[in-house]
Amino acid sequence: MSTARLHYDDPLLLTFDAAVVAHARFGDRPSVVLDRTAFYPESGGQLGDEGTLDGRPVLDVQVDDAGVVHHLVDGEAPPVGATVHGAIERTRRRLHMALHTGQHMLSRALLDEARAETVSSRLGATACTIDVHLASLDEAAVARAEDLVNRVIEDDVTVRQYFPTPDELATLPLRRAPKVTENIRVVDVGGFDVSPCGGTHCTRSSQVGLVTITGLERYKGKMRVTFLAGRVAQRELGARSKSLVDLARGFSCGPLDVHHGVERLRAELTATRDALGVARAQWATLYARALLDDAKRAGSQRVACVLDDATVDTLRALAVEITAQPGTVAMLASRSAEGLQVMLARGAGSAFDCGAWLKAATASHGGRGGGRADRAEGRLPATVDWAAITAD
Ligand SMILES: [Zn+2]
Structure with missing residues (x-):
């Protein structure tokens, strides 16, 4: 029997109690099966949660074809029939929620601003990539898309995640077709973007915090957009800022004038090389x-x-x-x-x-x-x- 998934209704839920219904295996690893769980199993391009079950570390969470969620626990499994207390590691989960919600919003914004359709996306542990169908992307349009996403974050819109009825589903302006045929779950970011998705997302757009695009490159005939969201986006921008401030100190100028310092050095280097050649x-x-x-x-x-x-x-x-x-x-x-x-x-x-x-x-x-x-x-x-x- 498939495991009841508490994160569908409440992605902010980080602790829960559940009954151990079986000891099973996922691949070659022993797993613990519960009657219900708030742990998100790796699927749909989103990594699984980490955390603890009665204090034992949960190293990975996977789901099988029957919808059974497998908790891969470090150490001895709690006995079948026992009630266990689950706790989700907050930082990782919140980051995944921010990255995932950010991905939906950025995919929509790239479509609106650059006519770029998302063909695939990958949510890594710290960064995400979106591959779009175009062979080139206008940098100004990408910058507008990033700005649009951050405006929707600022607007603090509600993110609704639900299972619509088939009739309801037929009326929804989905950005892309669902990958499954039944139990289709929809994520609606304040009407800005409506997409089918089974992952964990923020409940309000402001929880995404910030979306920043860190890379734009050609990849297998398409364009790949790399971005960060939430706390990692803030940390990355902070680290970049510090690096620039340190450089600026070396040039005795402000951070935004570093390029002048570099240009000056480059000109001096060329002149010195020429003089050296003559000498x-x-x-x-x-x-x-x-x-x-x-x-x-x-x-x-x-x-x-x-x-x-x-x-x-x-x-x-x-x-x-x-x-x-x-x-x-x-x-x-x-x-x-x-x-x-x-x-x-x-x-x-x-x-x-x-x-x-x-x-x-x-x-x-x-x-x-x-x-x-x-x-x-x-x-x-x-x-x-x-x-x-x-x-x-
Ligand atoms: Zn999603």
Whole structure:
């Protein structure tokens, strides 16, 4: 026999007494069956309640095809025939009610403001998603939909949840067709939205508190709207606000002026990068000239050097300057804690094979890298003596 569901008539009911009618199983887990329950079992995209039965934690609540509600209790089950006291965990239930009611309202508002029909919705533990049939959504229309929902919340309308008679049902302006054929339950948010639904909802729209849209993305050819409601919406907006205030403190400005600070930093970064590029090129010209002079004095066309913590860009700039001289070979390395970043390049007319040389070096000393005859890059262990292995 199906379990009497107290939450249908009173979603605010958080404690109740009931008789244990059976010990059963749901899947491979033992369960407790009561004659009546205020626990909402996971169904219709809404997670089940948590709470206690005579102080024993209820970890999950499920319903089978026969309408029997299974309470999955941690520890020993209360005996059949006993009267037990059930208590629903309030925070989780109230959040689910706010999210679920918010979902109905937002689905309606998206239809009104963006002509976007809800094809599916998912109520997670902390956030919800609504997938609509459109491949794109106008952000301004979505913002209007969010605003509309919050106005209905402010209007504090009554949310009526009931089982209409078939005749009554036929006259109702349902937003979508029911998923079941009998015992159809309807949720009417003050006439704003009328939908069939078996879940738990707030009894007045003001209990939703706030609906805030946190994401809008393409998903499998449709659009997915992610939103928060109730206390989690307040907490999320509070956390975002605090993060912005902390950032603003770093910029010595107000929270709403942070973007100016970021733009300023970005402009400074671009200018600094440009200046660094110019300075690097000038340095490379001068340093290459000095290295080429040393090599010439030693009667060699190999120009080898090792720099401390030089960037790849620096090595590249130096290689370009050195190999501008025909017949030269640039053998450059940057030493850091991780090892030697090496770069080899040759000038026009040189027969030196950069790739083959580096391959032989990694074969002897370890490391990795490779390249063509005219240019090669790689990494060697920090213990390698660069001056010794690059000597003629
Ligand atoms: Zn619902």
